[in-house]
Amino acid sequence: MKLLASIGRYFIFLGKSFKKPEKHRVYYRQTMKELINLGVNSIGIVIVISVFMGAAITLQTAYNTDNPIYPRYLIGLGCRDSIILEFSSTMVALILAGKVGSHIASEIGSMRITEQIDALDIMGVNTISYLILPKIVATLIFFPFLTLISITFGIFGGYLSAISTGVVSSGDFIYGLQYAFVPYNITYSLIKTVVFAFIISSVSGFQGYYVSGGSLDVGKASTRSVVYACILILLFNLVLTQLLLS
Amino acid sequence: MIRIINSYKAFGNNKVLDNVSVNFEAGKTNLVIGRSGSGKTVLLKSIVGLLELDSGEIWYDNTRFDTLDFKSRKSIRREIGMLFQGSALFDSMTVEENVMFKLDMFTNMSRGEKKKRVNYCLDRVNIIDANNLLPSELSGGMRKRVAIARAIVLYPGYLFCDEPNSGLDPETAILIDKLIKDITDEFKMTTIVNTHDMNSVMEIGEKVVYIAEGIKQWEGTNREILKSDCKSLNEFIFASELTRQLKH
Numbered sequence: 093m094k095l096l097a098s099i100g101r102y103f104i105f106l107g108k109s110f111k112k113p114e115k116h117r118v119y120y121r122q123t124m125k126e127l128i129n130l131g132v133n134s135i136g137i138v139i140v141i142s143v144f145m146g147a148a149i150t151l152q153t154a155y156n157t158d159n160p161i162y163p164r165y166l167i168g169l170g171c172r173d174s175i176i177l178e179f180s181s182t183m184v185a186l187i188l189a190g191k192v193g194s195h196i197a198s199e200i201g202s203m204r205i206t207e208q209i210d211a212l213d214i215m216g217v218n219t220i221s222y223l224i225l226p227k228i229v230a231t232l233i234f235f236p237f238l239t240l241i242s243i244t245f246g247i248f249g250g251y252l253s254a255i256s257t258g259v260v261s262s263g264d265f266i267y268g269l270q271y272a273f274v275p276y277n278i279t280y281s282l283i284k285t286v287v288f289a290f291i292i293s294s295v296s297g298f299q300g301y302y303v304s305g306g307s308l309d310v311g312k313a314s315t316r317s318v319v320y321a322c323i324l325i326l327l328f329n330l331v332l333t334q335l336l337l338s
Numbered sequence: 339m340i341r342i343i344n345s346y347k348a349f350g351n352n353k354v355l356d357n358v359s360v361n362f363e364a365g366k367t368n369l370v371i372g373r374s375g376s377g378k379t380v381l382l383k384s385i386v387g388l389l390e391l392d393s394g395e396i397w398y399d400n401t402r403f404d405t406l407d408f409k410s411r412k413s414i415r416r417e418i419g420m421l422f423q424g425s426a427l428f429d430s431m432t433v434e435e436n437v438m439f440k441l442d443m444f445t446n447m448s449r450g451e452k453k454k455r456v457n458y459c460l461d462r463v464n465i466i467d468a469n470n471l472l473p474s475e476l477s478g479g480m481r482k483r484v485a486i487a488r489a490i491v492l493y494p495g496y497l498f499c500d501e502p503n504s505g506l507d508p509e510t511a512i513l514i515d516k517l518i519k520d521i522t523d524e525f526k527m528t529t530i531v532n533t534h535d536m537n538s539v540m541e542i543g544e545k546v547v548y549i550a551e552g553i554k555q556w557e558g559t560n561r562e563i564l565k566s567d568c569k570s571l572n573e574f575i576f577a578s579e580l581t582r583q584l585k586h
Binding site: 114115117118202203206207208210211213214215216217218 | 383386387388408411412415416418420422423424426427428429439440442443444
C-alpha cells in the first residue's frame with residue numbers, strides 16, 4: 093500500500109515538474125548550470141572508468157577465446173559489442189546513478205531542510221518544476237554524449253591493453269572492431285541512456301524533494317535515490333533490450 | 339491587514355492551534371510570542387500557506403487566502419517577504435543573485451534596473467561590498483540582513499519573520515529588530531514577527547499576541563504587557579531571575 097502511494101506521489105511529482113516554467117530565461121540559465129554540474133563534471137570519471145573497463149573486457153575476451161579455432165579478431169569484436177551494447181549505457185548509468193543521483197538528492201534535500209524550498213514556495217515559484225526540470229533536461233541532453241565518450245574511451249582502453257600485453261595484434265583488433273558492425277547498436281545504446289538519464293534525475297529529485305528531518309535524513313534519501321535508481325535501471329535495461337533487440 | 343479567524347490545526351491527536359483568531363494590523367510590527375512548541379511557527383506557516391489549516395479562515399485585506407488554489411495565491415505571494423529562522427539564503431547563489439532572484443523571476447526589469455534595485459536594498463540593510471560573496475562566507479547577522487534585503491526587494495505589502503534573532507548576540511539582535519521596525523514604517527507593510535525574545539517585544543512590539551499550547555491567551559501592546567494579569571504570560575515574561583528582580 094505504501095509502495096503504491098509512493099508510486100502515485102512520484103507520478104504527481106513528475107506532472108508538476110513538467111508544468112510551464114514561470115520565466116523561460118531563468119529556467120534556461122538553470123539548465124546551463126546543470127549541464128555543467130551534472131554533465132561536464134562527470135566526463136572525467138566516465139573516461140577513467142571506460143578506459144579501465146575496456147582494457148579489462150579485452151583481456152577477459154582474450155583469455156576466454158585463447159583457442160586456435162577462434163580467430164584473434166574476435167577480441168576486438170567482443171570488446172566493441174560489450175562496450176556498445178551493455179557497458180557504456182548500463183554500467184555507466186549505474187555509476188552515474190551513484191555520482192549524479194546522490195548529488196541531486198543531497199542538494200535538493202539540503203535545500204529542503206534549510207527552508208530554501210519553503211522560501212521559493214512563499215515567493216510563488218513552482219518549486220518542483222524550478223528545481224527538477226532543468227536537471228532532467230540537462231541529463232537528457234548530456235548523458236548521450238557521455239555514452240559516446242564512454243564508447244570511444246572504452247574501445248581505446250581495450251586497444252591499449254591489447255597492444256601493450258600482445259594478446260592480439262593491432263591489425264586484428266582493428267579488423268575485429270570493424271567486422272559485422274551494426275550501427276543500430278549505437279542507437280539502441282543511446283535510447284537506453286536517455287531512459288536511464290530520466291530515471292536517475294527524476295528518482296533522485298523525488299527522494300531529495302520530500303526529505304523531512306535533518307542532515308541524517310538527507311544522507312538516507314541520497315542512499316535511497318541511488319538504490320532505487322540502480323534497481324530501475326537494471327529493470328528497464330531488461331525491458332528495453334527485449335523491446336529494441338528482439 | 340491580515341485576519342485569522344477561528345484557526346484550528348492538529349497533527350494527529352496533537353492540537354497545535356485551537357480556535358485562534360487575530361487581527362494583524364497594517365503598517366505595524368505585530369509580534370507573536372510564546373514558548374517553544376506553543377504553535378507560533380505553525381500559525382506563521384499557515385498564514386503564508388506552507389501549511390494548510392484544518393479549519394478557519396485567513397484573510398489578506400479583502401481576499402480570503404486559505405481557499406485559493408496555487409495559481410490564485412501567486413498574486414498574494416508576490417506581495418509577501420519572509421525572513422526565516424536560518425535565513426534560508428540560496429547556497430549556490432551569491433548575495434547579489436539571492437536578492438535579485440525575485441526580480442529575475444517575476445519582473446521584466448532590465449539588468450541595470452535590477453542591479454540598481456538590489457544595491458538599494460543591500461544599502462538599506464547596511465550590506466556593503468558583499469555582492470559577490472556566497473552565503474557561507476557571511477556572518478549570522480549579515481545573513482539575516484541579506485535575507486531582509488531579499489524579502490523587501492519586490493516592494494512587499496506583508497513581511498513575516500520567524501525568530502529573526504535566533505543565534506545572534508544581543509547587540510546584533512537589537513540591530514535586526516530595529517531594521518525590521520524601520521523597514522515596516524518605511525514601506526508601510528503589515529509585519530508579523532515570531533519571537534520569544536522579550537527584548538524584541540519591548541523594542542518593536544506595537545502589537546503583541548501571546549500564544550500558549552495553541553491557544554491565544556493575551557493580546558495588547560508592549561506598553562501593556564508588563565501590567566498584564568495573565569498568569570501564563572507573566573510566567574513567560576518573568577521566567578528569568580533577572581526579569582523577576584527588574585519587576586520588583
